[in-house]
Amino acid sequence: xxxxxxxxxxxxxxxxxxxxxxxxxxxxxxxxxxxxxxxxxxxxxxxxxxxxxxxxxxxxxxxxxxxxxxxxxxxxxxxxxxxxxxxxxxxxxxxxxxxxxxxxxxxxxxxxxxxxxxxxxxxxxxxxxxxxxxxxxxxxxxxxxxxxxxxxxxxxxxxxxxxxxxxxxxxxxxxxxxxxxxxxxxxxxxxxxxxxxxxxxxxxxxxxxxxxxxxxxxxxxxxxxxxxxxxxxxxxxxxxxxxxxxxxxxxxxxxxxxxxxxxxxxxxxxxxxxxxxxxxxxxxxxxxxxxxxxxxxxxxxxxxxxxxxxxxxxxxxxxxxxxxxxxxxxxxxxxxxxxxxxxxxxxxxxxxxxxxxxxxxxxxxxxxxxxxxxxxxxxxxxxxxxxxxxxxxxxxxxxxxxxxxxxxxxxxxxxxxxxxxxxxxxxxxxxxxxxxxxxxxxxxxxxxxxxxxxxxxxxxxxxxxxxxxxxxxxxxxxxxxxxxxxxxxxxxxxxxxxxxxxxxxxxxxxxxxxxxxxxxxxxxxxxxxxxxxxxxxxxxxxxxxxxxxxxxxxxxxxxxxxxx
Ligand code: ATP
Ligand code: MG
Numbered sequence: 001x002x003x004x005x006x007x008x009x010x011x012x013x014x015x016x017x018x019x020x021x022x023x024x025x026x027x028x029x030x031x032x033x034x035x036x037x038x039x040x041x042x043x044x045x046x047x048x049x050x051x052x053x054x055x056x057x058x059x060x061x062x063x064x065x066x067x068x069x070x071x072x073x074x075x076x077x078x079x080x081x082x083x084x085x086x087x088x089x090x091x092x093x094x095x096x097x098x099x100x101x102x103x104x105x106x107x108x109x110x111x112x113x114x115x116x117x118x119x120x121x122x123x124x125x126x127x128x129x130x131x132x133x134x135x136x137x138x139x140x141x142x143x144x145x146x147x148x149x150x151x152x153x154x155x156x157x158x159x160x161x162x163x164x165x166x167x168x169x170x171x172x173x174x175x176x177x178x179x180x181x182x183x184x185x186x187x188x189x190x191x192x193x194x195x196x197x198x199x200x201x202x203x204x205x206x207x208x209x210x211x212x213x214x215x216x217x218x219x220x221x222x223x224x225x226x227x228x229x230x231x232x233x234x235x236x237x238x239x240x241x242x243x244x245x246x247x248x249x250x251x252x253x254x255x256x257x258x259x260x261x262x263x264x265x266x267x268x269x270x271x272x273x274x275x276x277x278x279x280x281x282x283x284x285x286x287x288x289x290x291x292x293x294x295x296x297x298x299x300x301x302x303x304x305x306x307x308x309x310x311x312x313x314x315x316x317x318x319x320x321x322x323x324x325x326x327x328x329x330x331x332x333x334x335x336x337x338x339x340x341x342x343x344x345x346x347x348x349x350x351x352x353x354x355x356x357x358x359x360x361x362x363x364x365x366x367x368x369x370x371x372x373x374x375x376x377x378x379x380x381x382x383x384x385x386x387x388x389x390x391x392x393x394x395x396x397x398x399x400x401x402x403x404x405x406x407x408x409x410x411x412x413x414x415x416x417x418x419x420x421x422x423x424x425x426x427x428x429x430x431x432x433x434x435x436x437x438x439x440x441x442x443x444x445x446x447x448x449x450x451x452x453x454x455x456x457x458x459x460x461x462x463x464x465x466x467x468x469x470x471x472x473x474x475x476x477x478x479x480x481x482x483x484x485x486x487x488x489x490x491x492x493x494x495x496x497x498x499x500x501x502x503x504x505x506x507x508x509x510x511x512x513x514x515x516x517x518x519x520x521x522x523x524x525x526x527x528x529x530x531x532x533x534x535x536x537x538x539x540x541x542x543x544x545x546x547x548x549x550x551x552x553x554x555x556x557x558x559x560x561x562x563x564x
Contacts, residue, residue: 012317012319017229030062031064032056033065034049036068036069037068042294044265051312051313052260055312056231064093065227067102069102069214070202071102074197074199076202085099091295103203105217109220113194114157117156122177122193123156125174135181142181145190146190163210164209170197174193176192193216195213215242219242223254226253230258232259234261236257260319264323264324266324268479284479304336307333307336311329311332334553340374343368343369344526345526346461346524348526349391349506351394351395351434352389358386360386363385366381368381368415382416383513384414385466387466388465389468390414394458409423412460418446421440421441422438423438425437425438468513469543471511472509474535474547476504478502479502511545521536
């Protein structure tokens with residue numbers, strides 16, 4: 001049978017869903033969830049999962065739950081719960097009244113554990129963690145059965161009751177599923193269901209001294225919430241037989257689990273353990289350091305939710321792990337910011353320019369376009385006066401071939417203003433460094449065009465020195481200096497690949513006077529330099545900007561050469 005065009009453009013998960021809708025497998029329902037563990041901040045990889053789960057629900061008119069899989073009281077904190085909710089909302093998704101916690105199901109899970117003991121499918125085991133590991137076998141060697149495996153149902157019920165009552169020390173006993181110690185799939189070798197752990201839980205406090213394992217919680221939580229398509233990452237493929245086993249033994253509602261490849265990005269680490277280490281070790285300033293791949297870091301850096309959603313859309317979903325070029329993420333960002341970011345002029349490394357023939361006291365308000373991509377964004381006034389700043393890099397006393405910007409005797413255009421010609425150079429007597437340029441302007445070229453039609457080869461950005469507002473600008477590069485940060489010599493770890501030049505702070509920058517109204521989070525294109533956003537560190541005395549991304553689009557370049 002020939003597939004229609006729309007069918008062909010579906011991803012493999014959508015194909016499964018549409019087949020299910022056709023056969024009315026779930027009574028026509030589609031119900032997904034995003035199930036983070038509140039043990040860290042969300043990162044760009046989670047965004048892929050969020051966009052996928054909320055996106056599928058939206059596409060098929062179903063709900064998507066937000067559920068915290070909070071089974072590990074030691075690593076979980078309220079701080080993470082709050083940040084996760086904030087980040088999901090910021091990305092543009094809404095769980096409405098469907099906020100759940102696996103810990104809300106602790107009573108039900110406990111009942112189910114008792115049920116499995118009663119049917120002879122679970123037993124209390126007295127092996128230590130180390131002994132349990134030794135009994136487990138390896139991928140090539142079957143495990144050995146625990147000597148406690150054949151306890152009677154009565155003994156197991158009694159011991160489990162006493163585990164719960166707090167009669168035994170932490171780690172001294174576990175409840176295990178009685179499955180198969182020689183199963184090729186290690187997850188099926190009598191996995192632990194409950195452990196004894198005296199730790200306060202962020203929601204249930206000290207109610208429990210036994211906690212269910214993630215594997216005894218996740219599938220049942222999906223079942224309780226009547227999820228139809230339980231979408232998760234590939235590493236859970238090997239856990240699926242175990243989730244199936246629990247649900248079948250319990251005889252409860254059984255969602256379908258579908259695995260997809262997790263997102264991996266070049267120059268980036270995504271493991272929560274590593275991100276936590278970077279934060280705790282002071283390698284970055286915090287979870288929201290603009291170099292972090294966390295959603296709060298990307299937000300602070302100036303990423304828009306739209307650009308992240310568009311990136312997730314473009315990478316699609318597949319069944320095989322692969323690494324995505326971070327240049328694609330940056331490309332999606334530029335594409336979005338190009339449409340929405342207001343243009344402005346900023347001078348990052350200033351060089352003073354005096355226009356000798358411009359009247360001392362005159363200030364002209366010149367018209368500048370806010371966004372050439374969007375006429376609706378209007379124009380603004382930029383003050384022009386006798387003393388200006390230009391970018392130090394835009395002048396060379398002794399210009400090499402192909403350097404078309406300002407040099408002695410040369411004429412260039414100042415954007416939205418006039419043609420100027422450099423007539424002389426002032427140098428620091430001690431260092432020989434150029435500290436000031438003297439130029440003349442042609443009053444006939446107001447607005448940036450010569451009535452006689454003569455051309456210049458460069459257009460520079462500039463600011464009026466008397467009106468410019470001081471600012472600090474932070475330039476970022478990749479946090480790691482290798483595409484694969486894990487690629488290190490023996491005995492070292494990913495931290496050996498941290499990029500020592502990932503942050504450059506420029507003080508003594510200047511921005512347009514209108515910038516005094518900018519507030520943290522506002523995004524701009526600094527003409528000719530890139531996209532920047534106002535950092536929360538800004539004070540009324542001093543603005544601080546993060547460079548979100550420079551203008552040069554390496555992805556577009558790669559895509560172009562590949563087409564050839
Ligand atoms: P942990 O090692 O702490 O379990 P995790 O990255 O799996 O870390 P979770 O909070 O369990 O974090 O993840 C929530 C959801 O996000 C899961 O469904 C998980 O599969 C998905 N997810 C996590 N990392 C990625 C990634 N890099 N790409 C796509 N999805 C991801
Ligand atoms: Mg996980």
